[in-house]
Amino acid sequence: MKLPIYLDNHATTPMDPRVLEAMLPYFTEKFGNAASRNHAFGWEAEEAVEQARKQIARLIHADPKEIVFTSGATEADNLAIKGVMEMYREKGDHLITSVTEHRAVLDTAKALEAKKLLRVTYLPVDKHGMVNPEDVRKAITDKTILISIMFANNEIGTINPVKEIGKIAKEKGVLFHCDATQGVGKVPVNVQEMGIDLMSFTAHKIYGPKGVGALYVRKKAPRVRLVAQMDGGGHERGMRSGTLPVPLIVGFGKACELCEQEMAPEAARLAALRDRLQEGIMKGLDEVYLNGHPTQRLPHNLNVSFAYVEGESLLMGVKEIALSSGSACTSATLEPSYVLRALGVGSDLAHSSIRFGLGRFNTPEEVEFTIKRIIDTVTRLREMSPLYEMAKEGVDLKTVQWTVH
């Protein structure tokens, strides 16, 4: 077992060696520009791109022509929201989304709101982080042109009732965009069955390279149109200009193909590891609270709060393991996780949260090591914690008058 251990697979994933191998020829041998129509270098690059398009489309049950390559999921989210809003602005200016979306969606919505181009409804979530489809239905007006709800949350792993939302969107004639960055390749995602019209996802969460992602744009029933946000040459059917990063796209395609082949057994394996991690931690410690839905959650995600212990100090204590926390101390803005706050988790528990993201290359040995290190570190930090001391004395922390600086 090698240290450090990587358990932060929601942030990014290591590339699968098979993906790297598929990419290599396209750097120095088959290096043509896929848009060079007049020579073999261009043709072979184009062929590789089209092959990748097929592999990617297959994974999500789309047509290859419906895949638009971008630099990642953030750009795909921007393209979906801005592109659709601009195209359909005669029809309306209302966007429905949720409070737990990724910043790529929330910041885009806020930017358009600030420019007075959009009115946005931010739907709340329940205590497990799930959006209620009926809330979506109730929020739709005759000016609504887009619903944007994520497939699964990157912090707490909760999977939204996407199929139900897709049905409502179809009923009401509103386009449905789904940021599926954390779901694609991990659990079955089917744009046909789920009634999804636009979908963002990226390669680097599924053992592919960083720097490439895609926006799925439905071509039939209905045909979705959008205004390009990147101009200059009309690549990707006029939806996203710019020379295609052929080696990255080849890697993306290979990553999707591997996911399609290995998804079922991998999800089962990771769910078992995750369940063992959860069981081990909760058996060895008291006052550990699960964040997110207990069953409707990504198989490889675990997010828990350790009462009386702050997240960053916990991460420091297990520095041989790569994890992340919802604590304010770990964020650039010194704000605790807005996702946890949206669940109604108190700020103190938000500061005490740790997110575990298992992946293809994690082993049972690593999980056992992690369980032990977490239990040891939490125990040590609780001995150092004035809050734990007060709780053990029977003080109700909610009644204390704190002197805030």
Place this chain on the structure above:
Amino acid sequence: MAYSDKVVDHYNNPRNIGSLPKEDPDVGTGMVGAPECGDVMKLQIKVKDETIVDAKFKTFGCGSAIASSSLATEWLKGKTLQEAQKIKNTDIVQELNLPPVKIHCSVLAEDAIKAALADYRKKAGKGE
């Protein structure tokens, strides 16, 4: 963000973790911060003849917060009450090489010191 060696040292080998009996007339207790902010420090001093003979702390907070309060107890031991009052958060920042985003941890530690001193003085004032 990599931690300075000193912060890591205080985290791995914290000085003076623990508690002094709150009700003792020669013990001053300072409790500052709030769980919602992710930072709570309890700092206690035992005073004899206007000199701090013992200091203990417990902290709920990040590595820099733990290190700041640990360092504070180290510095307090052996100082007179007057000397202790002069400890500034900037001294802590310098000693631990705290980056700008962690300066507030040192401020909280200074607050904890002052709160403990004030609590002791209040008790001592109520005495003779």
